[in-house]
Amino acid sequence: MGRLDDKTLIVTGAASGIGRSCAERFLEEGANVVLGDLNEASGNTLAASLGARAAFEALNVTREADWERAVATALARFGHLDGVANVAGIALEGDDIEHCTERTWDRVIGVNLDGVFLGTKHGVAAMKEDRGGSIVNISSVDCLVSDPNGAAIAYTASKGGVRLLSKSAALHCARHGYGIRVNTIHPGYIDTPMMDLFDADAIDDVIRRHPLGRLGKPREIADAALYLQSDESRFVTGSEFVIDGGFTAL
Numbered sequence: 001m002g003r004l005d006d007k008t009l010i011v012t013g014a015a016s017g018i019g020r021s022c023a024e025r026f027l028e029e030g031a032n033v034v035l036g037d038l039n040e041a042s043g044n045t046l047a048a049s050l051g052a053r054a055a056f057e058a059l060n061v062t063r064e065a066d067w068e069r070a071v072a073t074a075l076a077r078f079g080h081l082d083g084v085a086n087v088a089g090i091a092l093e094g095d096d097i098e099h100c101t102e103r104t105w106d107r108v109i110g111v112n113l114d115g116v117f118l119g120t121k122h123g124v125a126a127m128k129e130d131r132g133g134s135i136v137n138i139s140s141v142d143c144l145v146s147d148p149n150g151a152a153i154a155y156t157a158s159k160g161g162v163r164l165l166s167k168s169a170a171l172h173c174a175r176h177g178y179g180i181r182v183n184t185i186h187p188g189y190i191d192t193p194m195m196d197l198f199d200a201d202a203i204d205d206v207i208r209r210h211p212l213g214r215l216g217k218p219r220e221i222a223d224a225a226l227y228l229q230s231d232e233s234r235f236v237t238g239s240e241f242v243i244d245g246g247f248t249a250l
């Protein structure tokens with residue numbers, strides 16, 4: 001028996017890092033998974049290697065039409081939708097209050113916040129008349145504590161937006177009795193390609209700020225997402241899960 005048997009989930013950012021790990025973990029526990037990502041080459045290869053319960057969908061999370069297609073694919077291929085993991089996100093260089101350009105701001109907010117808004121909206125629309133479900137939105141520790149080295153302004157704003165957007169959606173769904181739960185995960189720094197923005201010195205500095213003395217692993221975030229997608233978390237909504245090796249306790 002898998003913890004996600006008979007559930008169909010959409011995972012964004014599924015071609016890399018935390019999204020990929022979520023897709024793999026959900027499949028291990030019996031779910032059908034629609035892997036959505038901009039990166040069609042990696043996404044298609046990955047989905048093909050994961051078997052018949054995995055399907056890739058080219059999905060730019062900032063485009064509403066792409067979301068309509070992704071939901072339609074989940075319903076056509078697997079018959080129902082039970083959850084969305086909004087994982088896709090970007091971090092860009094030059095993202096501080098003095099240097100962040102309007103273009104950088106728009107790109108980061110577009111993917112990290114608009115993308116989660118659209119994923120949450122279309123997840124609710126598809127699940128509210130059916131069996132309900134669970135929406136997991138990836139935020140960050142960066143919106144819970146400030147960074148003494150200068151927090152990324154658009155990134156932090158986007159993740160703060162995700163945190164409160166998710167609580168607002170959770171309360172709306174609870175009030176209307178939709179059986180849909182919405183929660184956030186706030187990872188510390190995780191060893192994924194996103195960390196390529198940091199040089200070796202910066203990574204050492206970041207590691208020192210995690211009391212457990214290392215970067216997190218994508219699977220450690222996927223395990224929390226698995227709990228939130230499973231029925232074990234049936235009484236959990238509007239909550240924030242901090243998975244950060246002690247980063248925010250310092």
Ligand SMILES: NC(=O)c1ccc[n+]([C@@H]2O[C@H](COP(=O)([O-])OP(=O)(O)OC[C@H]3O[C@@H](n4cnc5c(N)ncnc54)[C@H](O)[C@@H]3O)[C@@H](O)[C@H]2O)c1
Pocket residue numbers: 012013014015016017018019036037038039059060061062087088089090091111115138139140141186187188189190191192193194195
């Ligand atoms: N790595 C970390 O330290 C860390 C810490 C806290 C939060 N996060 C968050 O976790 C999430 C996943 O990050 P990661 O570290 O796995 O990064 P990653 O760069 O390994 O993966 C991000 C994925 O998102 C996809 N993507 C980017 N823009 C997209 C778009 N418009 N539509 C669809 N897909 C798009 C990319 O193609 C890529 O496959 C992000 O939201 C990130 O902000 C990461």
